[in-house]
Amino acid sequence: MLRLSLLVVVVSAATSARAQVDGGAPPDGGGPADVSTEEIDKALKNDVAAQKAKAQPGQTAPAAPDAATAAPGMASGQPTSGSGFGAAMGRIFTSLNPDISAIVDFAAGWFQDDDGTIKSGDDPQSTGFKAQEIELALQAVVDPYFRADIFLTIPDLQGIEVEEAFLTTTNLPANLQIKAGIFRAGLGRQNAQHLHLQDFTRRPTLNAQLLGVDGLRAPGLEVNWLVPRLPFYLVLSGSAFSVGPANADVPLQTFGGGARWDFAYVGTARAFFPLSETTSLYAGLNYAHGKTSQRVSANDALPSTVDGLTLYDNYYDNLYGADLYLKWKPANQSRTYASVAWQTEYFLRDIPDVVVGGSKHRQLEGGLYSQVVVQAHRRWYFGLRGELMGIPSGDNIKREYAGAGSITWALSEFSRVRLYGELRYGPRFLPLDATPHPARLAAAAFLQLEAAIGAHGAHPF
Amino acid sequence: MRALAAALLLLVGVGRADAKVHVVTSIETFADLARRVGGDRVDVKPLSHGYMDPHFVEPKPSLVLDLNRADLLVHVGLELEIGWLPPLILASRNERIQPGQPGNLDASARIPVLDVPTTKVDRSMGDIHAAGNPHYWIPPENALVIAREIADRLKAIDGAGTEVYTANLKRFEDELAHRRGEWEKRAASVKGVKVVTYHKSWSYVSKWLGLVEIGYVEPKPGIPAPPSHIASLIGFMRREGAKLILMESFYPRNTVDLVAQKAGAKTLVMPSDVGATSDIKDYFGLVDAVIAKLTTP
Numbered sequence: 139m140l141r142l143s144l145l146v147v148v149v150s151a152a153t154s155a156r157a158q159v160d161g162g163a164p165p166d167g168g169g170p171a172d173v174s175t176e177e178i179d180k181a182l183k184n185d186v187a188a189q190k191a192k193a194q195p196g197q198t199a200p201a202a203p204d205a206a207t208a209a210p211g212m213a214s215g216q217p218t219s220g221s222g223f224g225a226a227m228g229r230i231f232t233s234l235n236p237d238i239s240a241i242v243d244f245a246a247g248w249f250q251d252d253d254g255t256i257k258s259g260d261d262p263q264s265t266g267f268k269a270q271e272i273e274l275a276l277q278a279v280v281d282p283y284f285r286a287d288i289f290l291t292i293p294d295l296q297g298i299e300v301e302e303a304f305l306t307t308t309n310l311p312a313n314l315q316i317k318a319g320i321f322r323a324g325l326g327r328q329n330a331q332h333l334h335l336q337d338f339t340r341r342p343t344l345n346a347q348l349l350g351v352d353g354l355r356a357p358g359l360e361v362n363w364l365v366p367r368l369p370f371y372l373v374l375s376g377s378a379f380s381v382g383p384a385n386a387d388v389p390l391q392t393f394g395g396g397a398r399w400d401f402a403y404v405g406t407a408r409a410f411f412p413l414s415e416t417t418s419l420y421a422g423l424n425y426a427h428g429k430t431s432q433r434v435s436a437n438d439a440l441p442s443t444v445d446g447l448t449l450y451d452n453y454y455d456n457l458y459g460a461d462l463y464l465k466w467k468p469a470n471q472s473r474t475y476a477s478v479a480w481q482t483e484y485f486l487r488d489i490p491d492v493v494v495g496g497s498k499h500r501q502l503e504g505g506l507y508s509q510v511v512v513q514a515h516r517r518w519y520f521g522l523r524g525e526l527m528g529i530p531s532g533d534n535i536k537r538e539y540a541g542a543g544s545i546t547w548a549l550s551e552f553s554r555v556r557l558y559g560e561l562r563y564g565p566r567f568l569p570l571d572a573t574p575h576p577a578r579l580a581a582a583a584f585l586q587l588e589a590a591i592g593a594h595g596a597h598p599f
Numbered sequence: 600m601r602a603l604a605a606a607l608l609l610l611v612g613v614g615r616a617d618a619k620v621h622v623v624t625s626i627e628t629f630a631d632l633a634r635r636v637g638g639d640r641v642d643v644k645p646l647s648h649g650y651m652d653p654h655f656v657e658p659k660p661s662l663v664l665d666l667n668r669a670d671l672l673v674h675v676g677l678e679l680e681i682g683w684l685p686p687l688i689l690a691s692r693n694e695r696i697q698p699g700q701p702g703n704l705d706a707s708a709r710i711p712v713l714d715v716p717t718t719k720v721d722r723s724m725g726d727i728h729a730a731g732n733p734h735y736w737i738p739p740e741n742a743l744v745i746a747r748e749i750a751d752r753l754k755a756i757d758g759a760g761t762e763v764y765t766a767n768l769k770r771f772e773d774e775l776a777h778r779r780g781e782w783e784k785r786a787a788s789v790k791g792v793k794v795v796t797y798h799k800s801w802s803y804v805s806k807w808l809g810l811v812e813i814g815y816v817e818p819k820p821g822i823p824a825p826p827s828h829i830a831s832l833i834g835f836m837r838r839e840g841a842k843l844i845l846m847e848s849f850y851p852r853n854t855v856d857l858v859a860q861k862a863g864a865k866t867l868v869m870p871s872d873v874g875a876t877s878d879i880k881d882y883f884g885l886v887d888a889v890i891a892k893l894t895t896p
Binding site: 282285308310315364370410420469472475517551596597599 | 648650651652655657658659660661663664667681682683684685686689690691692694697698699700722725726821822823848849850851
C-alpha cells in the first residue's frame with residue numbers, strides 16, 4: 139500500500155508537471171519520460187483493477203484505460219484514471235463533508251459624497267480599496283428531514299457576521315416546506331440575494347432605505363407552500379422574524395421596533411410563467427407588517443422622544459411591494475451566449491398613525507428601481523439601472539433619482555471583474571436631520587473583483 | 600379559516616388521478632430509456648432537450664412542477680447538472696426524489712467512469728468534473744447499465760409492474776445486442792482514426808469505437824481556447840494527420856471551423872443527446888446518427 143501511494147505521488151508529480159509546462163497545449167510528440175509515465179500509470183490502473191476484481195468476485199474488472207487518456211496531446215492537461223477507484227474516493231469525500239465554498243469581493247473606487255450616500259451593508263463602504271465582503275458557505279443535507287445552509291460573512295473587514303444559517307425541510311407532506319434559522323426574507327427579489335448574485339457592484343438603495351442596511355434578514359420561521367394542481371408555478375409563503383432595532387445613523391427601518399414579541403410578519407406570493415421556451419416571467423407580490431425602528435443610545439440633540447427613541451420609532455406599519463423579472467435566454471444558450479434580463483421592484487410603506495408635533499398623520503413613502511442586464515457575449519454583461527426614490531416622498535424617504543451603469547467581464551464561471559459607475563440627484567442623507575436640504579449631484583465609480591472557490595452551488599432562477 | 604383548511608385537505612387528499620409512475624429525467628436520452636423500460640406504466644418527462652448544453656440548463660421554476668409530481672428522477676450525476684438541478688430538487692418539496700431516496704437515481708452509479716482525476720484538481724484546469732467524465736450515455740454497454748438501473752428502480756417503486764419491466768428490459772437488451780453488432784460493423788472503418796473534439800465529451804464513444812483523441816479545441820473544460828493553444832493544436836493535428844473534429848451542435852462553430860480549415864480537417868457536428876436535432880427521436884436514432892456522422896465520407 140505504501141509503495142502504491144509513493145507511486146501515486148510520483149505519477150501525480152510527473153503528470154501535473156507536464157500539465158504545467160504544456161499549459162494545456164499538445165506536446166510535440168512523447169519523449170521517453172512520457173512513455174515511462176504512461177507505463178507506470180497503466181500498471182497502477184491494472185493493479186487497481188485487479189484489486190477491484192478481487193474485492194468483487196463475480197463482477198468483471200473495469201476495462202483497461204482508454205486510448206484517449208493515455209494518448210499524447212491530452213489537451214485538457216488533466217491527469218485522469220480509467221475508472222472506479224478515484225470516483226469511489228471522490229464520492230466518499232463528497233458524501234461526508236458539507237459543500238464548502240468561499241467568495242471574495244474586492245472593490246476599489248470613489249464616492250463623491252462619502253458620508254451623504256446611503257449604503258447597504260455589503261456595498262463598498264467608502265472611497266479607497268475595500269474588502270467589500272468575504273463569504274464562507276457550508277451547505278449539506280443534514281438527514282432525511284433537513285438540509286442546512288450556513289453563510290458567514292465578513293463585510294468591510296468589520297468582524298464576522300452570520301449572514302444566513304437556516305434549515306430547510308425536505309420531507310413535509312402537502313407541498314409544504316419550512317425554513318428556520320436566520321435568513322434573508324423572500325420579500326421581493328433583491329432582498330433574498332447575496333452580494334455575489336447582484337448584477338451591479340452596489341445594491342439599489344431601495345432595500346437599505348426601507349428594510350435596513352442589510353435588508354430584512356433576521357432570525358425567523360417561514361412556511362411556504364407550492365400550490366398544487368395549478369398549470370403554473372405558484373408559491374405562497376408566510377413568515378415571522380425577530381428583527382433587531384436599527385441605529386440612528388441609518389434610514390428609518392420598517393421593522394425591528396417595539397418589544398421582543400413584536401415580530402415582523404411577511405407574506406409573499408411568487409408565480410412563474412414560461413411565456414415561451416426562451417422567455418420567462420417571474421413575478422412576486424409582497425406584504426409585510428411590523429413596527430418601525432430607529433433609536434439612539436445616547437439621546438442628545440436629536441429630534442427624539444423619550445428613552446432613546448427617535449421621532450419615528452415604534453409605530454405600526456405596513457409594507458406593500460411588487461417585483462417583476464423578465465428574462466430572455468435562448469435554449470441553445472451555448473451557441474450565442476446572449477440573454478436579456480429585466481428586473482424591477484417597488485415598495486410602499488404606510489405608517490398610519492405617526493404623531494409629530496402632537497398631531498396624528500399618515501405617512502406614505504415608497505421607491506423603486508428598474509434594471510436591464512444584457513449578456514452580449516459569453517464573457518460580457520452590460521447593465522443599466524435606474525432608481526426613483528420618494529414616490530411618494532416623506533420625512534424619511536426623500537425624492538432622489540439615480541442611474542448606474544455596469545460592465546461585467548466574467549473570466550470564467552468562478553471569477554469576474556466589474557466596472558461600475560453611478561450618478562445620484564437628491565438631498566444628502568443626514569441621519570435624523572429634519573431640515574430640508576437642496577438636491578445635489580453625487581457620483582461614484584468602482585472597479586470590483588469577485589472570485590469563488592470551492593463547491594460553488596447553483597444559482598436560483 | 601375552516602373553509603381554507605377544507606380546501607387544503609381537498610387539494611392534498613385528492614392525490615393523483617392516474618396510476619402511472621411519473622418519471623422525470625435530466626436529459627432526453629434517459630427519457631427514451633425510461634419509456635422503453637416503463638412502457639405504458641410510466642409517464643416520462645425530460646427537464647432539458649437534446650439541443651441544449653446539459654451543463655447550463657436554465658433552472659426555471661416551472662421545472663419544479665415536473666419534479667414535484669415525480670416518482671422517479673433519473674439524472675446523469677458526476678456533477679453534470681450541478682449548476683441547475685440541486686436547487687430544483689430542493690424546491691420540488693417532493694420527498695420521493697430527494698438525494699438518497701429510491702426515487703433519486705444517479706445513473707452514473709454503476710458506470711465504469713472515465714477521466715477520473717487521480718491527482719489534486721483545481722479550477723486552474725477549467726470547470727472540471729472532479730468525479731469523472733459525465734458524458735457516458737451513448738455507448739450501448741452504458742445504455743444497458745442505465746436501462747437496468749431504471750428497471751430496478753421502477754420495480755422498487757411500482758412492484759405490480761415487475762413483470763412488465765422485466766419483459767420490456769429484455770426486449771431492449773435483445774434489440775440493443777442486435778443493433779450493437781450492426782453499429783460496430785458500420786463503425787469498423789473509424790477504428791484508430793485520430794480525432795480532435797471540442798469539449799472532452801466523447802471519451803466514452805472514442806473508447807467504444809476505437810477513435811484516438813489527440814487533442815481538444817477547448818483546452819480546459821468551460822474555458823475558451825487562447826490563440827496559442829489553437830495555433831499549436833493546428834500544428835499538432837497536421838503532424839498527427841488528424842482529419843476529424845467532433846463537436847456538439849450547441850457549441851460555437853467559429854474557432855472549430857478555423858482549426859478544421861487550417862489543419863485540413865472536417866468538422867462533424869455531432870448529436871450528443873436524443874432531440875439534438877428533430878429527427879433524432881430515440882436512443883437508437885441517436886447512436887445511428889452518431890455512427891452515420893462518423894462514417895459518412
